[in-house]
Amino acid sequence: MSAVNDTKIKYAMFLLTGIPGLEDIHLWISIPFCFIYVFSILGNSTILFIIKTDPSLHEPMYIFLSMLAVTDLGLSISTIPTILGIYLFNFREISLNACFAQLFFIHSFVFTESSILLLMAFDRFVAISNPLRYASILTLPRISKMGLVCVLRGVAVSFPLPFLLKRFQYCRANVLSHSYCLHQDVMNLACSDITVNYVYGLFLTVFTVGFDSLLIFLSYVMILKTVLSVASHAECLRALNTCVSHLCAVLLFYIPDIGLALIHRLGKGSSPLLQIVLG
Structure with missing residues (x-):
């Protein structure tokens, strides 16, 4: 009993969280999740197949789109097992090592996707502001190098996270706020000084998501x-229409991501339901 009171128990497992208060209908909640993830995997796979098989789509805009589809597939595969495990089988336990591995892949794909969205914005900027030099600026070798830099950046900044978390003892609690593992969520369960993790996590958020969204x-x-400098109203609308889908993707990606980062660091008394919805 004294060990419990002194919070000296070391947890070997984390418990993932579904939607609080709705445990009795988790099976029904799993249905829309299943449809969402099936459509996500089939949709992104279809995009990749069409772009690969149609030579007319081997252009910078569609190559960037295929990169985005790959990262979306990676995010889906990284989160599907634990989310469906909770809602279909009520399986909430995840080992520390499995949790650290999952958060590494999730953060790697998130940071990579942020970089790719930035590249897509750059692609639209070049296409609209300098259309005559578009093909000469965004050549296939240059696009390949840019994509490789995005992947290396995502992996490099996420690589330290599991090692920074592995050095802690987790004895305060073992219940996470989401259906999958995130660095900022796991570090708050440690009973050690998390200053290094806090500073590094804040640096990552500002350096990647914050910097990319600003650019x-x-x-x-x-x-x-x-x-606006284009004289023709029709040409103006045509140019803006090419940016609508990318702008929607940017808003859907950055608003929840930045909101969740702020809640985990500043909103200690925020609603758990809000965290789950953003997650």
């Missing part, structure tokens, strides 16, 4: 400036 915003400012 995307600036690129759209430049795009808007270029489009």
Whole structure:
């Protein structure tokens, strides 16, 4: 009993969380999740298949789109097992090592996707502001190198996370806030000093998601400036229409991601349901 009171128990497992208060209908909740993930995998796989088999789509815009589809597939595969495990089988336990591995892949794909969205904004900027040099600027070798840099950046900044978390003892609690593991969620369960993790996590958020979103915003400012200088109203609308889908993807990606990062660091008294919805 004294060991419990002194919080000296070391947990070997984390417990993942579904939607609180709705445990009795988890099986029904799993149905829309199954449909969402099936459509995600089939949709992204279809995009990759069409782009690969149609030579007319071997252009920078569609190559960037295929990169985005690959990262979306990676995110889906990284999160599907534990989410469906909770809602279908009520399996909430995950070992520390499995949790660390999952969060590494999730954060790697998130940071990679952020970089790819930035590349897609750059692609639209070049296409609209300098269409005559578009093909000469975004050549296939250059696009390949840019894609490789995005992947290396995502892996490099996420690589230290499991090792930073592995050095802790987890004895305060073992219940996570989501149906999968995130660095900022796991580190809050440690009974050690998490200053290094906190600073590094904040640096990652600012350096990757924050920096990329700022550059995307600036690129759209430049795009808007270029489009408004076009005399023809029809040409102006045509140029903006090529950016709509990318802008929607940017908003759907960055708003929940930044919101979740702020909640985990600043919103200690926030609603658990809000965290789950954003997650």
